[in-house]
Amino acid sequence: MKKVAIYTGSGLLSSHSHTDKLSVQTLDSQLSVSAEDNLLDALISSGHEIEYQCRGGYCGACRTKVISGIVEYDEPPLAHLDSDEILPCCCRVKEALKLSVSLRKIDDSKQGNLFE
Ligand code: FES
DSSP: OOOEEEEOSSSOOOOOOOOSOEEEEOSSOEEEEOTTSOHHHHHHHTTBOOOOSSSSSSSOTTOEEEEEEEEEESSOOSSOOOTTEEOTTTEEEEEEEEEOOOBOOOOGGGTTOTTO
């Protein structure tokens, strides 16, 4: 399977694989993922606000700004990406990431009454 490395910050492309946990820092949280983890799933399960649809690199709905770090794709994604964007649905973390994504906001006024 062809690997495409995407450079998203200052530094060089990395082609080595990680088995250790890698840090993913967001605007208001931090999580650890392995290079084999799906980044979209990790962000959703940790409570982050992130759109998605196809989960295959086609639609671009999950497009996310990267502050620093490196990710890798098995296949070049079809969705257009600027040089500082990644698709968490189909990339793997290669080196520690800083992402411009926030935790979901909870509207306390709606809690407790599903019919308002
Ligand atoms: S969800 Fe469609 S490109 Fe990521």
